[in-house]
Amino acid sequence: MDMKKKLFIGGEWVEGSSYKDLLSPYDREVVAQIPSATEKETEQAVVSAFKARKELGKLPAHQRAEILDNVSRLLEERREEAARLISQEAAKPIQTARTEVARSIMTYKFASEEARRIKNEMINMDAAPGGEGRIAYAVREPAGVVAAITPFNFPMNLVAHKLGPAIAAGNPVILKPASQTPLSAYFIAEIFEKAGLPKGALNVITGKGSVVGEKLVTDDRISVITFTGSPEVGIALRNKAGLKKMTLELGSNSAVIIDEGVNVEEIADRLVLGSFAYQGQVCISLQRIFVHESLKQEVIDAMKKRTDRLIFGHPLDEATDISALISEDDCSRVLSWIDEAKDRGAEVVCGGTREGNGVLPTILADVPTDSSVSCEEVFGPVVHINSFSDWDQAIIEVNSSDYGLQAGVFTNDMKKAFQAAEDLEVGGVLINDIPTFRVDHMPYGGVKKSGFGREGIKYAIEEMTELKLVSFKK
Template sequence: MRKHLYIKGSWVEAAEYRPLYSPYNGMNIAEVAYANEAEVEQAIAAAELASPLMARMPAHERASILGKVAALISERADECAHLIALEAAKPLKAARAEVDRTAMTYQLAAEEARRIHGETIPLDAAPGGEGRIAYTIRQPLGIVAAITPFNFPMNLVAHKVGPALAAGNTVVLKPAGQTPLSSLLLAELFEEAGLPAGALNVVTGSGSIIGDILVQDARVKAVSFTGSPEVGIGIRRKAGLKKVTLELGSNSALIVDQGVQLDKMISRAVTGAFSNSGQVCISLQRIYVHELLFNEFVEKFVACTEALHVGDPLDPYTDVSALIARKDVERSLEWIAEAKRLGAEVATGGVSQDNVVHPTVLLNVDASAQISCSEAFAPIVLINRVSSMEAAIQAVNDSRYGLQAGIYTNDIGTALAAAERLEVGGVMINDIPTFRVDHMPYGGVKDSGIGREGVKYATEEFTELKLICFKKE
């Protein structure tokens, strides 16, 4: 199966193709185009040519196209889920959940396209403003570069492509090297839905080659990137005055206060830690449990973890499967070994089989260990004992990241204090930090990035606010 570039509404044969292998069993899945500079330039030129048409397109037409894509994804849900499981080694039941969310994200984008609006400004509120009428409008930026990761290869694409098109922009999409197939399928669906040629272009290949061109080309007006802090910081430096939205990951934490009913939340916490093998930006990686509950929490958490089914992502019963690449397996095992050298105890897991790291629970992890202070992106979680909520909040904040955090507590004062003091973009009270629905504002502080996703908020990011002022006489 050979997969071409999608440029200006056509499948374009590339000068080079490279094999794509399954992360789970190494099977050759496809031969995928590996774009060169000239081919990326071709995609940008196509997006530029389509920009005036998209900018003039009525909101109801943009909404209709996005709504049709949502319906097509739902109609072909099994095919989409199978493709995600194949290219990303995401367990099939998690892939199905992602497909459902993706359809909803495009439906939300369709609705948002109909309500992009400005506001009237009462200029006579200030001296000198008399006799004037003013209002604002939001206009599309032009070309949006969407650079997306492997872990949610359909829904994180939707969070960039959907709002960008809803606002009347055109898009050049660079999907992750391991997961291009779902993005190429998306191009088919948008074509079927009636999107004008050039409004969406998909270029596959090297992140450094394609990304550098997109970030530095003056015709590209905004860059939306999800990935590592190192790459994101580089994009910010190169982007100049472009609008930039960066979602750069985390080592998300959960606090468990004394008095919490553990049976109501243990399975939820285990899911947050090990869903998609921990390859989730808001995966639960650090848990700080009050000392009065620590032993009971560990016992129940470990038991629930050991009940997870590990194996083939195409098996409908699988909970945890392969990591995306062998190097991530090796890094995970190195981090576990380092934590052990620093005094941590492995309560369960700590081993791998081929590219599968078994769900791992570490206890009493030193704060300097990589597994504590860096992003694991693997099925590894640490559980540490704390003597007070003050100590727990300090431990959560002792991080270069700040995407989301959670706290389970029965005390409203503790909940309010945590909501105000936790240095993150979102605080989940009586839930895990892995909670997300697709219309909420989503983004972080510190090295977790800048800007906010969530359909409404991303749509605003992809527009320019313009003031229009009339003098009556």
């Protein structure tokens, strides 16, 4: 791997004026040197994307589809290299990184398919008095330059969820990846370059949010902002963005309700996966479990047994289940939140301690629901188990959150399942599954502090296009 990366602007690889060392979250070794874009280079990226918008917008749908199909195929050919990159820069266990690459390949395939079927529609004008003698149709046109600001936790697939629909719809993109995970973004830029994307249609720039992000959000030549990250940053961006179209994916503290009569042994593996996959650094990580009091101890025992078997280690080790958290600060924060819950009477079932640059998978029981590990987004390997006696109360507990991304419900009672589907204040309800489930073509997004707008290629294309009416009078 070339240790020194370059900015990707206007189809060219451009030397940065200054560089920063990228350190492995696991052992703090230098992985690469990353350029920091100044305002000048950010301006070049904006100019280049703005210039490319006409050419890309006029590119026939089948050609845009073919480029995205090429991306999917080229990524398939280099899938192991891609997985190792993710693993190195994000401390994602290699098995989990391979799953992310497989999903990214599928996301670009979906984008290729959706490019061919962007929906235009006929309007029956004579449905209204005065509309007689007119033929009209509505077409979806590219909205313009898209600024994509992506997080560290899925550095390849969450990038795909922004680049895929943007290119499918004919919009040029400026991508600002998270500062800890730029390698995946530069890797995908190489692939787009080989796939035949017109110069300037994709620009990748790394640097400080206060320099790069600030310019992208305030520049009038940018039409769409798509951001995944923290609510604080998302809200600040929205307040500066003016009339730009925005999609904000801002996190969660996802919950699951487990009804009486559910077979705990059948669901325990899913619960542990949802709680601790990628160290809990997943927007829809399972953080809150509300279980009927008759099953509480059984759920605790079943989850503890499986959690105790998880192996902490180097992300590139095939046996590793759990590795380092993304930063030293996150380790300290997660441990302080666990201590706060403990001080307020929560029981530590397992974990709660530090290992290297990580926190061991932690199960807490009987957590006060106004403590940080319950009402904030932990973004670490922590889950709590609380009991309920009344179904309606469990739904109230889940809804008491400031967030509303996804929720899971395990029940054998259809009436309760439909009630939960109707009453839960979230963007997605998963019946008989954990909230940590996502496939890449489903509508995905939240309510409340979890943001607004939807991802999932077809739905993201709607967010990145403008509807134009054309009417002919006979």
